[in-house]
Amino acid sequence: MxxxxxxxxxxxxxxxxxxxxxxxxxxxxxxxxxxxxxxxxxxxxxxxxxxxxxxxxxxxxxxxxxxxxxxxxxxxxxxxxxxxxxxxxxxxxxxxxxxxxxxxxxxxxxxxxxxxxxxxxxxxxxxxxxxxxxxxxxxxxxxxxxxxxxxDPGVVNAYAAIAVNEYFDSVSDIDIIDINAGSHGRYFATNFDPEINFREFTGTVWSWQNREWVSKSMFEVKRTDDLPVVGAQTSYMTGHDELHSLSKNLDVPNIRFWMGFGEHYINVFTVLKNLGLLSEQPVTTAEGLEVVPLKVVKAVLPDPSSLAPTYSGKTCIGDVVKGKKDGKDKEVFIYNVADHAEAYAEVGSQxxxxxxxxxxxxxxxxxxxxxxxxxxxxxxxxxxxxxxxxxxxxxxxxxxxxxxxxxxxxxx
The missing domain is CATH 3.40.50.720 (NAD(P)-binding Rossmann-like Domain)
Known part of the structure; x- marks a missing residue:
């Protein structure tokens, strides 16, 4: 042991x-x-x-x-x-x-x-x-x-494996959906390291479709789902870690990742990106200081751990899986719902x-x-x-x- x-x-x-x-x-x-x-x-x-x-x-x-x-x-x-x-x-x-x-x-x-x-x-x-x-x-x-x-990655990979091994004869589609329906009460903040958060969304959106890698732009493709507890939610196709292993390890032709974003997040993100403030490449100020814009943005935003005391609402994260079972079309949604306030009460985090x-x-x-x-x-x-x-x-x-x-x- x-x-x-x-x-x-x-x-x-x-x-x-x-x-x-x-x-x-x-x-x-x-x-x-x-x-x-x-x-x-x-x-x-x-x-x-x-x-x-x-x-x-x-x-x-x-x-x-x-x-x-x-x-x-x-x-x-x-x-x-x-x-x-x-x-x-x-x-x-x-x-x-x-x-x-x-x-x-x-x-x-x-x-x-x-x-x-x-x-x-x-x-x-x-x-x-x-x-x-x-x-x-x-x-x-x-x-x-x-x-x-x-x-995600992690539990959603296990959900995918369970669906493939336990509920289907063949799987055609795995759509991983990540929704945070909570509110932290700040004008703008990210739920985890701002630098990593923004880096996920400033580049190419890769998805696995028809057994090939397909590139899209952020916020180009969206969907709306009626989900347990959190209700109707809109999410956007996003590149994400688990796609890079699931596409190799599971025999599934279509695997995509979707994340929920509110209009306010999209607006602030778009302004920051268009101003060049989400760049990971260093720039030199008029005073001769070399700075990385993305790190400056990270420095002025709230520390994600500071959001926990006032965070309310719930998350819903899971896998929508489609395929065939006994010759018939089948769909399952394997998921978890977590509560921000309950998490804070137990461990002091959101x-x-x-x-x-x-x-x-x-x-x-x-x-x-x-x-x-x-x-x-x-x-x-x-x-x-x-x-x-x-x-x-x-x-x-x-x-x-x-x-x-x-x-x-x-x-x-």
Whole structure:
């Protein structure tokens, strides 16, 4: 059994991860939180202690770490005797943290594809540009590396695998829909790192259609769905991480990702983009200062973790899957609904962070108990999704399914 967890990152998602690890520290062991700013890590430690989240007595410590420094990350893994590393820091550090895990033998997981600061929306399949280049090395070293273990990517990959394996003879379409029907009460803010948020939407929108990669522009294609709890919602076709692995690992000709945006977000985004303020390329001011416009925008926007106390409303994220069963057309919607206020009451974070932070802890538990300790690199859809879904049901992210038999809880 693998024990002792190192959490890399100190944002809203890391806070959820820390609380959930603490709630299961009888299995996961000691918990360490590391980030460039140790004060943020200590704030998370304090939050866990204040809410009494630790299930049993155990270590809970904050550390300063530049996760781009592979040697320093290796040293911290060894110092803390961590056998599981949950990377919920910036996507820019993925490859460094992954390499440190390979060299120490610790299990690795993240919640997004690696990114390079000067590149946006890379050629698909994006994983092949970075993480998948370490596949052979992980297998050679016997290192478990689970990629994209958040909600999307992550849980929606498990939903896709369940649909393909359990409910259809053949699948023609998977449409992943991500709706945040909540309100944070600010003039404008993003629900996670503004830099990463905007980078997702300023480049090419890639989708998998007729077994080929198709490019579109942001906000070019939209749809409206009548969804459980949140009602009628409009979403836009968007490029997203899970498409890059699902298109490879599942025999499905059409896989698309859709995200909900309000008119206000679209208007502000459009103005910022047209002014050049979402550019990742540096510019020089009249005073001779070199700045990256996107980083300036990030600096002036609210920290996403600061939105949690007043956030209200719900999220609805799931997979609409279409295909054939016994020669007949069939459609299912496998989904989760999360509540912002309930998330804040439990762990002090808003619902977006909650949906992203609970799944990697469920994955860590499955590594610790051996069910997902596969000694190689995988994406979520390559693993048995049933124990994952059952754990999420118990940990605050219950799965439901809507089909011709109605809307009901889903468990195995």
């Amino acid at each position: 693998k024990k002792n967890v190192l959490i890399v990152g100190a944002g809203g998602v890391a806070q959820v991860v820390a609380h959930k690890c603490a709630q299961h520290n009888d299995i996961l062991g000691n918990i360490h939180i590391a980030s460039r700013t140790v004060e943020k890590c200590q704030q998370i430690v304090d939050s866990v202690q204040e809410k009494g989240s630790l299930k049993v007595a155990g270590e809970l410590q904050a550390h300063a770490l530049d996760a781009l420094d592979i040697a320093a990350t290796k040293a911290l893994i060894e110092q803390t005797q961590s056998r599981i590393v949950i990377n919920v820091g910036s996507a820019f550090i993925n490859m460094s943290v992954l390499q440190a895990c390979i060299e120490t033998g610790a299990a690795y997981m993240d919640t997004a594809i690696h990114e390079e600061p000067e590149k946006i929306c890379e050629t698909p399949p994006w994983y092949a540009n970075y993480e998948w280049k370490r596949k052979e090395l992980c297998a050679e070293k016997g290192v478990t590396a689970i990629l994209g273990a958040g909600f 619902g977006i962070s909650y949906t992203a932070g609970v799944p990697p802890v469920a994955a860590a538990l499955l590594i610790a108990t051996g069910e997902w300790d596969v000694n190689k690199m995988v994406n979520i859809e390559e693993l048995d999704p049933k124990p994952f879904i059952n754990l999420l049901n118990d940990m605050g992210l219950p799965t439901r399914i809507r089909d011709e038999q109605g809307d009901r809880a889903l468990s195995f």
